[in-house]
Amino acid sequence: MRSTAGNAELALLLEVASTPKPGNVDRHREYPDLRFEHFLAGAVGAREGLAAATDASVGLGEAFRRAVEGMADQRGGNTQFGAVLLLVPLVRAAATDECSPAAATRMVEETTVEDAANFYRAFEYVDVAVRDPPEGMEPLDVRRGADAVEHLRDRSITLAEVMELAAGRDGVAAEWTGGFERTFRAGTVIADGEGPVPDRAAETYLWLLSREPDTFVATNHGQRVAHSVMVRAQEAREGGPDLVEAFAESLVEDGINPGTTADVTAGGLFVALERDGIDV
Amino acid sequence: MRSTAGNAELALLLEVASTPKPGNVDRHREYPDLRFEHFLAGAVGAREGLAAATDASVGLGEAFRRAVEGMADQRGGNTQFGAVLLLVPLVRAAATDECSPAAATRMVEETTVEDAANFYRAFEYVDVAVRDPPEGMEPLDVRRGADAVEHLRDRSITLAEVMELAAGRDGVAAEWTGGFERTFRAGTVIADGEGPVPDRAAETYLWLLSREPDTFVATNHGQRVAHSVMVRAQEAREGGPDLVEAFAESLVEDGINPGTTADVTAGGLFVALERDGIDV
Numbered sequence: 001m002r003s004t005a006g007n008a009e010l011a012l013l014l015e016v017a018s019t020p021k022p023g024n025v026d027r028h029r030e031y032p033d034l035r036f037e038h039f040l041a042g043a044v045g046a047r048e049g050l051a052a053a054t055d056a057s058v059g060l061g062e063a064f065r066r067a068v069e070g071m072a073d074q075r076g077g078n079t080q081f082g083a084v085l086l087l088v089p090l091v092r093a094a095a096t097d098e099c100s101p102a103a104a105t106r107m108v109e110e111t112t113v114e115d116a117a118n119f120y121r122a123f124e125y126v127d128v129a130v131r132d133p134p135e136g137m138e139p140l141d142v143r144r145g146a147d148a149v150e151h152l153r154d155r156s157i158t159l160a161e162v163m164e165l166a167a168g169r170d171g172v173a174a175e176w177t178g179g180f181e182r183t184f185r186a187g188t189v190i191a192d193g194e195g196p197v198p199d200r201a202a203e204t205y206l207w208l209l210s211r212e213p214d215t216f217v218a219t220n221h222g223q224r225v226a227h228s229v230m231v232r233a234q235e236a237r238e239g240g241p242d243l244v245e246a247f248a249e250s251l252v253e254d255g256i257n258p259g260t261t262a263d264v265t266a267g268g269l270f271v272a273l274e275r276d277g278i279d280v
Numbered sequence: 281m282r283s284t285a286g287n288a289e290l291a292l293l294l295e296v297a298s299t300p301k302p303g304n305v306d307r308h309r310e311y312p313d314l315r316f317e318h319f320l321a322g323a324v325g326a327r328e329g330l331a332a333a334t335d336a337s338v339g340l341g342e343a344f345r346r347a348v349e350g351m352a353d354q355r356g357g358n359t360q361f362g363a364v365l366l367l368v369p370l371v372r373a374a375a376t377d378e379c380s381p382a383a384a385t386r387m388v389e390e391t392t393v394e395d396a397a398n399f400y401r402a403f404e405y406v407d408v409a410v411r412d413p414p415e416g417m418e419p420l421d422v423r424r425g426a427d428a429v430e431h432l433r434d435r436s437i438t439l440a441e442v443m444e445l446a447a448g449r450d451g452v453a454a455e456w457t458g459g460f461e462r463t464f465r466a467g468t469v470i471a472d473g474e475g476p477v478p479d480r481a482a483e484t485y486l487w488l489l490s491r492e493p494d495t496f497v498a499t500n501h502g503q504r505v506a507h508s509v510m511v512r513a514q515e516a517r518e519g520g521p522d523l524v525e526a527f528a529e530s531l532v533e534d535g536i537n538p539g540t541t542a543d544v545t546a547g548g549l550f551v552a553l554e555r556d557g558i559d560v
Contacts, residue, residue: 001353002321002324002325002350002353003328006324006325006327006328006350009324009327010320010324013293013320013324014317014320017316017317017320027307027308027316028307028308035476036297036307036478037294037297037476037477037478037560038560040290040293040294040297040560041282041290041560044282044286044289044290044293045282045286047286047289047327048283048286070282070286073281073282074559074560075559075560196315196317198316198317279354279355280317280318280320280321280354280355
């Protein structure tokens with residue numbers, strides 16, 4: 001039987017193998033400097049940190065930091081930062097309690113200032129696109145990396161509180177603070193689906209994208225673009241495969257990458273593998 | 281830095297991601313019941329056994345048995361049996377000595393009767409296509425699985441000796457007993473190449489296929505077909521991408537799978553990652 005860390009790594013691999021996933025790298029679409037194999041190496045590299053997340057004696061932030069350090073050991077840069085961030089509390093919940101929204105939320109609530117410090121340290125390994133912090137929050141800008149740690153300590157800010165501060169503008173943080181609602185719903189949709197798992201994941205991705213504006217698109221291109229992508233995702237779903245392909249091509253042309261929706265899809269795949277025990 | 285077991289798992293993933301690889305599943309070609317994701321799950325499942333291979337206190341045969349048990353935890357059946365068999369002594373050599381033909385050969389020479397027993401037990405997890413054993417060797421038919429173990433013990437046959445017996449008709453066994461010559465040459469070709477690693481691996485696969493008849497093709501379709509595939513691989517290489525695609529289509533149509541050549545490609549990828557430290 002596959003281990004919990006194995007299911008998490010496989011979720012990352014199945015996510016990138018799922019096609020078509022408009023705007024994201026998949027088995028059939030890649031960019032010259034962000035290629036399919038970078039995601040394979042990213043998933044393999046994250047494995048050790050994901051395994052550390054199953055060990056309650058390792059801090060959740062430290063497990064995340066290690067997973068990102070390993071993930072970054074390839075030439076594509078940031079491949080799965082958000083997905084790994086989403087997976088870590090789910091992995092810990094599954095390994096030490098159960099794979100449920102309540103247990104995952106408990107893992108979030110138990111995070112410490114040291115977890116927050118390691119979360120910030122993880123930004124030193126890769127460039128992650130983020131928005132400017134709200135006014136007055138500049139000392140907590142994640143782009144400061146380890147330099148923000150002293151400020152976290154002075155104010156006794158836990159990782160759960162960091163996520164609260166970011167939840168309004170980051171979809172992964174919103175999952176952390178909102179009971180992982182979309183992640184678990186995605187898991188149910190994938191588990192209840194039929195046919196090859198990557199096909200179910202691709203359909204789930206498009207469904208998620210059609211329901212809420214992707215925060216990574218909003219960060220990089222603004223709210224209006226994120227909203228328009230959401231509407232077009234729904235049109236593509238209703239229009240069928242040809243429209244989905246055309247939508248995918250147009251997102252690539254415009255350099256629009258709904259990365260948060262891919263992260264939630266990876267989280268949903270983990271839930272389907274771990275909680276529902278779906279066969280691949 | 282990626283662990284040795286991580287490099288072995290990544291080699292399995294890069295192998296199946298490499299395209300076009302005529303006659304084998306790759307990122308763009310799969311069969312209804314043997315799909316790309318089965319290889320992803322196979323690689324993830326093999327990881328624990330590959331990690332066991334880095335631990336000198338675990339028998340090499342036991343590490344292999346565990347890797348196959350994990351690999352088999354997906355619905356596609358035999359995805360990477362031969363590749364895992366090729367990787368296990370290379371992984372042990374790299375982790376406990378060095379990634380070289382001499383060290384890998386020492387690992388082979390140190391195998392015991394118990395290693396042979398675990399090799400046979402591994403056949404219980406998946407159906408592996410093999411040829412009838414030579415006359416008088418029926419008690420050692422691998423298809424007997426664990427039932428052959430008593431016979432191995434009575435005759436004190438080590439895993440190295442099992443491989444000697446099979447080397448004439450199985451390309452992976454021939455690597456075990458022949459200093460892993462093709463595997464290390466493939467590693468050098470991949471490491472010396474340019475461009476994305478999967479492209480280099482696909483070229484190396486076609487080069488290997490054009491040089492020696494694939495023993496898995498010979499097992500399933502006879503020597504004449506294996507020889508003809510070898511000649512056509514060379515014609516495809518000389519003819520360019522369109523001819524390679526046409527060759528790939530024709531192998532799929534005829535159900536011809538040069539699986540041993542894919543195994544050696546996976547071994548070569550491991551050597552390039554581990555010995556040469558190529559970046560992905």
